[in-house]
Amino acid sequence: MKSCRQCYSNDCAKLCHRPLCARHPDGRPRGPRHKPSSFLVYLAITAAHADGRASFSHAELAERTGQSRRTVQNAVENLKRRGLIEVSRQGPTEAATYVPLTPWRRQRD
Known part of the structure; x- marks a missing residue:
């Protein structure tokens, strides 16, 4: 029997074929x-910034972090989707410029 990917419970796995897990009614996505x-x-982006x-480039980030x-x-796509970085390119062959965002900090007036 497969367990729920979020709470790892076997009871919850029976209900997780739906978009949201019944154990997590607050709407958090599974996984x-x-x-x-x-x-x-x-x-790495924050330290460089x-x-x-x-x-x-992705190759430079891979070398700095020790990942493929x-x-x-x-990871870059995940961070963009979550609103934690902004990515811009000057041209299609240029290295991307990354700006780390801090949405948890309050903006001062």
């Missing part, structure tokens, strides 16, 4: 949202 690979990429340079290029690509 892991916090991925260690995304966290490492976010830390503090130095004034946050322009990397494909894992970095997935």
Whole structure:
């Protein structure tokens, strides 16, 4: 029997064929949202942005974080989807420029 991907309970697995798990009525999506690979990429981007340079290719980010290029690509997409980074490119062959966002901090007036 498969268990629920969020709470790892066998009782919940019977109901998880629907978009939302019955055990999680607050509307959180099933599956892991916090991925260690995304966290490492976010830390690398934040550290580089503090130095004034946050322009990397996926290969450079992979080298800095010790992950594969494909894992970095997935992590960047995950971070963009969650609103934690902004990505811009000057051209199709240029390295991307990353800006780390901090949505949990309040904006001062």
